[in-house]
Amino acid sequence: MxxxxxxxxxxxxxxxxxxxxxxxxxxxxxxxxxxxxxxxxxxxxxxxxxxxxxxxxxxxxxxxxxxxxxxxxxxxxxxxxxxxxxxxxxxxxxxxxxxxxxxxxxxxxxxxxxxxxxxxxxxxxxxxxxxxxxxxxxxxxxxxxxxxxxxxxxxxxxxxxxxxxxxxxxRPRLPRDAVYHANKYNTACQSEAITTYDETMSAYMSERTDGKAATSWSEAMAAKTGAQRLHMRPFLRDQGFMLE
Ligand SMILES: Cc1cc2nc3c(=O)[nH]c(=O)nc-3n(C[C@H](O)[C@H](O)[C@H](O)COP(=O)(O)O)c2cc1C
Incomplete structure (x- = not known):
């Protein structure tokens, strides 16, 4: 290293x-x-x-x-x-x-x-x-x-x-297999990677918050669903980004 x-x-x-x-x-x-x-x-x-x-x-x-x-x-x-x-x-x-x-x-x-x-x-x-x-x-x-x-x-x-x-x-990251794909995208590995990472992140969050929260990664991602910052498109157009 x-x-x-x-x-x-x-x-x-x-x-x-x-x-x-x-x-x-x-x-x-x-x-x-x-x-x-x-x-x-x-x-x-x-x-x-x-x-x-x-x-x-x-x-x-x-x-x-x-x-x-x-x-x-x-x-x-x-x-x-x-x-x-x-x-x-x-x-x-x-x-x-x-x-x-x-x-x-x-x-x-x-x-x-x-x-x-x-x-x-x-x-x-x-x-x-x-x-x-x-x-x-x-x-x-x-x-x-x-x-x-x-x-x-x-x-x-x-x-x-x-x-x-x-x-x-x-902050721990996803298992390497989730983000690195040899030659072709590997959809099959994602579920297992998420399960593994959920356990890692729950433990990390628990340690970081003195046991107050043990939110898993997939829970955190689920909480992010829904459209966010929808004002960005009209704002960018106003700034002259035509986005055609
Ligand atoms: C584009 C971008 C925007 C981010 N915005 C915020 C933010 O508004 N507030 C914040 O506290 N952290 C923000 N972060 C930090 C991320 O939450 C953080 O990088 C991620 O959780 C991984 O943690 P680490 O950087 O400690 O490894 C942002 C990170 C990126 C790359």
Whole structure:
């Protein structure tokens, strides 16, 4: 096992941070790592807003569903899919605007996620902790207004960054066979994988909550059923993502 893999295996989301600010040097390293992620056709179709102003963080914490650690972390990064710069570059050479398609949307969203994950790993390698915050998509319009996002840009998720003030257990993952399929997708293994993982997650949840909850994975997934964030489609259209 090398150090890089050990670092990846040690990942756990951090939801309590010390007040120590993230230094400029650390931020440089984190952003350098993010910028060197692979990117579709070198489009680099993402932007990241670094929020340190307490007032803006407080508002974002509220908009993300009152997640206190968004206000409590020293640095909150908002990762955005960004086709604004791409369209601007195109307009230097083309008169007709290219509509942004579903494919463009996927490219920009994937680019944002790849850059963010590189940043996350870099931050963890510096002894910092992170947690992704999809909660900002509860109120994407207000988040976009607060951050002054132009058209063709949307906030994919946030990320708290800071020095950890807790040491949570690492969260167990599905058995490898559930996610890795040799040559062909294996539907047959999924039921057994879920049963096995349910037992693992129940035990983990019980330990994490001092026996107060022993929710299995499938129970947690069942609780997530139903349409979520249906406002995303009209919001994305308003932001200029045509999704044709
Ligand atoms: C895109 C994305 C959005 C997430 N949104 C939230 C969030 O809003 N609040 C939160 O506390 N955790 C959030 N998480 C963290 C996940 O709950 C966490 O990564 C997962 O349960 C696995 O736990 P671990 O990161 O500790 O291994 C998010 C993770 C991802 C990848």
């Amino acid at each position: 090398n150090e890089t893999i050990q670092l990846l295996l040690n990942h756990r989301s951090i939801r309590k941070y010390k007040e120590t600010p993230v230094s400029e040097e650390q931020l440089d390293a984190i952003l350098g790592a993010a910028q060197h992620a692979s990117t579709s056709s070198n489009m680099q179709a993402y932007s990241v807003i670094g929020v340190t102003e307490p007032e803006i963080k407080n508002k974002l914490a509220e908009l993300a569903g009152n997640q206190a650690y968004v206000a409590g972390c020293p640095l909150f990064l908002v990762w955005c899919a960004d086709l604004y710069r791409y369209e601007k570059a195109q307009s230097l050479h083309m008169r007709d605007k290219q509509p942004s398609t579903v494919e463009h949307f996927i490219i920009a969203t994937v680019d944002a996620a790849l850059a963010a994950q590189n940043a996350a790993v870099a931050a963890e390698s510096l002894g910092l902790g992170i947690v992704y915050i999809g909660g900002i998509r509860n109120n994407p319009q207000q988040v976009s207004e607060l951050l002054g996002l132009p058209e063709h840009v949307y906030p994919v998720f946030g990320m708290c960054v800071g020095v950890p003030d807790q040491e949570p257990l690492t």
